[in-house]
Amino acid sequence: MPEETCEVLIVGGGPTGLLLAALLAQRGVDVRLVERRSAPSTHSRAIGLHPPALAALEAVGLGEAAVAAGVPIRGGSARSRGRELGRLSFERVWPGRPFVLSLPQSRTEELLEERLAALAPGAMRRGWEVTAVRETREGALVTARCATDAAPSRLRARVVVGADGARSRVRDLLGVGTTGGPYPDAYLMGDFADPTGAEHDRGTVLHLEPDGIIESFPLPGGRRRWVAHTGSAPPPVADPADLTEIVRSRTGETPAAASVSMISGFTVRRRTARRLVTARCVLIGDAAHEISPIGGQGITLGWLDALDLAPLLHRAVADGSCEPLPDQLAWQTFERTCRRRARVAGTLAHVNMALGRPLPAPLLALRDLAVRAALRTPARRAMAWAYSMGWVRSMPSSPPGRPAH
Ligand SMILES: Cc1cc2nc3c(=O)[nH]c(=O)nc-3n(C[C@H](O)[C@H](O)[C@H](O)COP(=O)(O)OP(=O)(O)OC[C@H]3O[C@@H](n4cnc5c(N)ncnc54)[C@H](O)[C@@H]3O)c2cc1C
Numbered sequence: 001m002p003e004e005t006c007e008v009l010i011v012g013g014g015p016t017g018l019l020l021a022a023l024l025a026q027r028g029v030d031v032r033l034v035e036r037r038s039a040p041s042t043h044s045r046a047i048g049l050h051p052p053a054l055a056a057l058e059a060v061g062l063g064e065a066a067v068a069a070g071v072p073i074r075g076g077s078a079r080s081r082g083r084e085l086g087r088l089s090f091e092r093v094w095p096g097r098p099f100v101l102s103l104p105q106s107r108t109e110e111l112l113e114e115r116l117a118a119l120a121p122g123a124m125r126r127g128w129e130v131t132a133v134r135e136t137r138e139g140a141l142v143t144a145r146c147a148t149d150a151a152p153s154r155l156r157a158r159v160v161v162g163a164d165g166a167r168s169r170v171r172d173l174l175g176v177g178t179t180g181g182p183y184p185d186a187y188l189m190g191d192f193a194d195p196t197g198a199e200h201d202r203g204t205v206l207h208l209e210p211d212g213i214i215e216s217f218p219l220p221g222g223r224r225r226w227v228a229h230t231g232s233a234p235p236p237v238a239d240p241a242d243l244t245e246i247v248r249s250r251t252g253e254t255p256a257a258a259s260v261s262m263i264s265g266f267t268v269r270r271r272t273a274r275r276l277v278t279a280r281c282v283l284i285g286d287a288a289h290e291i292s293p294i295g296g297q298g299i300t301l302g303w304l305d306a307l308d309l310a311p312l313l314h315r316a317v318a319d320g321s322c323e324p325l326p327d328q329l330a331w332q333t334f335e336r337t338c339r340r341r342a343r344v345a346g347t348l349a350h351v352n353m354a355l356g357r358p359l360p361a362p363l364l365a366l367r368d369l370a371v372r373a374a375l376r377t378p379a380r381r382a383m384a385w386a387y388s389m390g391w392v393r394s395m396p397s398s399p400p401g402r403p404a405h
Contacts, residue, residue, distance in 0.1 A: 086375020234265025
């Protein structure tokens with residue numbers, strides 16, 4: 001079996017793995033990244049990049065390119081039964097970064113992949129699926145099946161990073177279990193043309209309606225993302241006509257079904273790996289902590305993991321120590337910090353989802369009253385702080401107020 005060696009092997013070329021690979025390549029670490037998919041994903045999926053995510057992009061020289069490709073969301077409003085309950089601005093939470101950037105995940109990954117190719121040509125291997133991981137005293141040995149090769153390949157690394165998403169194979173292969181589980185909520189989401197051409201000025205709009213929330217967000221290219229709560233199961237087939245009808249019946253707004261560029265139904269889970277650091281492997285991103293996408297903090301969380309991990313990995317390969325990673329104080333601190341951030345983000349996403357569930361009329365009136373009060377008093381600063389991940393600033397980690405490299 002062909003065998004290759006490197007200092008750090010990353011499994012998974014989603015946003016988390018790609019950012020980490022670029023950060024390591026910048027530090028001169030000999031890094032490889034293997035990605036199961038043979039071609040880049042075209043799914044717009046995650047669109048919200050919070051201010052700490054912009055700092056992460058700046059750390060690999062992509063801040064300006066991302067802002068040029070995306071749409072800044074400077075705030076938004078909450079509405080219920082045709083009336084505005086109040087507005088929220090993100091402009092004051094992060095000095096120098098007064099917005100959440102809307103950028104489809106496919107474009108974010110494209111920018112990162114290009115950057116990685118420039119920093120470390122050939123470091124990323126597409127069409128390679130990891131099927132086995134074995135930890136040794138000096139490192140870890142990984143077996144991968146290549147889409148174009150009949151024979152599997154072996155990769156030997158000082159440290160292996162599992163950034164392979166919510167259904168992490170690396171996590172399973174290491175025998176690391178998870179805590180948490182599914183939520184009783186399902187959603188239908190789609191991207192549509194923005195017929196008014198002025199949608200961006202509205203920012204994010206949350207419609208808190210009796211039959212469940214409708215969320216809408218500006219997208220680049222004169223488009224808008226619509227997300228609808230659909231009870232405990234998404235429709236069996238994700239049909240744009242169903243979503244536009246749900247949006248129309250709950251809000252009176254009429255996105256054109258024919259203009260859809262992405263439609264998908266999804267259920268949500270909250271799961272955390274029981275261990276993030278094993279003898280010679282580390283889990284980050286969704287592989288380490290999956291939270292509900294409602295509130296859109298997943299990419300930012302994964303990137304904060306990567307920012308903290310890059311200097312640790314650099315040191316680990318430079319000092320050549322074989323001491324198991326979990327025995328070292330710096331790695332214990334890393335694990336604690338990642339868990340703490342995921343706990344806060346997961347709790348906020350939990351509250352967000354609860355806010356958007358269907359409600360009977362008397363409770364709906366109470367909820368409207370509470371939201372209206374919060375958005376018209378100084379409590380709205382706390383809401384802006386929560387919705388733009390201002391809480392990250394008070395956590396002990398790579399300070400996202402400045403590029404962390
Ligand atoms: C509908 C939806 C909307 C969302 N909206 C937002 C949002 O607005 N903002 C936000 O921040 N987050 C959002 N999220 C969450 C966000 O998409 C995830 O948090 C993010 O993609 C996690 O990145 P990751 O790199 O850790 O994992 P992933 O993006 O899942 O990437 C993992 C990669 O590993 C690869 N892989 C898996 N197994 C193997 C293997 N055995 N060998 C090799 N490669 C493998 C996969 O092909 C994949 O490319 C949303 C999620 C969903 C589902």
